[in-house]
Each structure stands twice: as C-alpha cells, then as structure tokens.
Amino acid sequence: xQNIDQPTEMTATxxxxxxxxxxxxxxxxxxxxxxxxxxxEAPTFLSYNVxxxxxxxxxxxxxxxxxxxxxxxxxxxxQMKDSASYLCAALIKAAGNKLTFGGxxxxxxxx
Amino acid sequence: DAGVIQSPRHEVTEMGxxxxxxxxxxxxxxxxxxxxxxxxxxxxxxxxxxxxxPIDDSGMPEDRFSAKMPNASFSTLKIQPSEPRDSAVYFCAxxxxxxxxxxxxxxxxxxxxxx
Numbered sequence: 604x605q606n607i608d609q610p611t612e613m614t615a616t617x618x619x620x621x622x623x624x625x626x627x628x629x630x631x632x633x634x635x636x637x638x639x640x641x642x643x644e645a646p647t648f649l650s651y652n653v654x655x656x657x658x659x660x661x662x663x664x665x666x667x668x669x670x671x672x673x674x675x676x677x678x679x680x681x682q683m684k685d686s687a688s689y690l691c692a693a694l695i696k697a698a699g700n701k702l703t704f705g706g707x708x709x710x711x712x713x714x
Numbered sequence: 715d716a717g718v719i720q721s722p723r724h725e726v727t728e729m730g731x732x733x734x735x736x737x738x739x740x741x742x743x744x745x746x747x748x749x750x751x752x753x754x755x756x757x758x759x760x761x762x763x764x765x766x767x768p769i770d771d772s773g774m775p776e777d778r779f780s781a782k783m784p785n786a787s788f789s790t791l792k793i794q795p796s797e798p799r800d801s802a803v804y805f806c807a808x809x810x811x812x813x814x815x816x817x818x819x820x821x822x823x824x825x826x827x828x829x
Contacts, residue, residue: 646805
C-alpha cells in the first residue's frame with residue numbers, strides 16, 4: 604500500500620523558519636509534490652522534486668531523498684499569510700500518474 | 715484560462731437524495747481526478763480519467779458513487795442515494811498526462827452536506 608506521513612500541526616513566529624518533514628513508503632514512486640491549502644480553499648501547487656536534492660523557489664525550498672523515502676518543505680521569513688495546511692503528495696506511476704496525499708500539516712504563524 | 719470549474723460550490727441535501735457534482739477541466743488537460751476531503755481522512759482519490767477513459771476507480775467508496783466523463787470538457791460525480799457520511803468537500807483536478815512538474819490544478823471544490 605501507500606503510506607505518507609507528516610506532522611499534524613506546527614507553530615512558528617513571523618519572520619522565522621519552519622521545516623515540514625514528510626516520509627513516504629510507496630510503490631511506483633515517480634516524484635514528490637508539495638501543495639499549500641488555505642482554509643476553505645483548494646490546494647495550490649508549491650513545488651515538485653523528482654531527483655534527490657534541494658529545489659529553491661523564493662522563500663520556499665523543498666528537498667528529496669529517494670533512498671530514505673524522505674522530503675521536507677522549508678519556509679523562510681515566515682509571513683502571517685503563510686498560515687495554511689501544507690500537503691505532501693507522492694506521484695505514483697500506475698496506469699497513468701496519480702497523486703497520493705498525506706494528511707497535511709497545519710502551520711500557524713504567530714506575530 | 716478560467717481554471718478548473720466546479721459546480722455547485724455548496725450543496726445541502728437530505729439523506730436518500732441523488733447528488734450530482736460537475737466539473738469542467740482546463741482545456742487541453744487530458745487527465746481528470748475526483749478527490750474527497752474530510753478532516754478525518756484528508757484528501758482521498760476517488761477516481762481518475764485519462765483521455766475520458768476511467769483508469770482507476772479503486773477509491774470509489776461503494777456502488778452509490780459513480781463518475782462519468784462523456785467528453786474532454788465535462789465530468790460528473792454522482793451519489794445515489796446520499797448518506798450523512800458522504801458530507802465532505804469534493805475536489806476535481808486536471809493535469810496534462812505527463813504532468814511536467816506542475817502537478818494538478820484543483821477546482822474550488824463542492825462542499826456537500828447531507829442531513
């Protein structure tokens with residue numbers, strides 16, 4: 604089966620850095636996505652890693668280690684608007700490609 | 715581009731009634747996905763289509779759920795009869811088949827409440 608684990612909730616201070624970890628055990632792994640979801644809204648794409656290493660995109664970075672089944676999302680210079688849920692999703696190559704999501708990590712940014 | 719369009723945004727219905735959710739994917743996208751999101755179970759994939767053909771419906775909870783994609787620009791998810799435990803937010807998403815590193819684009823979702 605597919606198993607994706609991430610912490611349920613994290614709290615951080617405005618201006619700080621937060622790292623959200625994700626571990627996965629999947630068959631047919633074909634890449635790792637991170638999505639952001641504000642309350643009451645749809646998930647929106649943040650990042651995609653298919654090779655090992657760090658991908659940086661402005662204040663957000665994502666890291667992948669395929670051998671360890673591990674990824675993290677790093678949020679720097681936190682802003683109040685970063686308060687949201689962050690979803691880790693494994694791309695599974697089956698008949699086509701499908702995304703399987705973790706339960707999400709709710710990040711609360713405090714002033 | 716208008717993005718993925720779902721209707722209705724909110725639906726309140728009585729137990730036993732039929733519910734139909736609608737989705738228009740992004741033009742040119744050839745894969746379409748139906749997800750359900752609840753606090754308890756997170757985002758669950760129900761079914762997905764490639765080029766209008768259902769590929770994997772193993773996530774459909776039971777026979778009360780059915781989905782169709784009669785053409786490249788329209789899909790429906792139907793629940794008949796509906797039950798209170800079906801209350802959730804239902805998302806439709808679309809993508810290019812190869813994904814290209816951009817993942818899925820989600821619609822705004824339909825919040826379904828079955829009373």
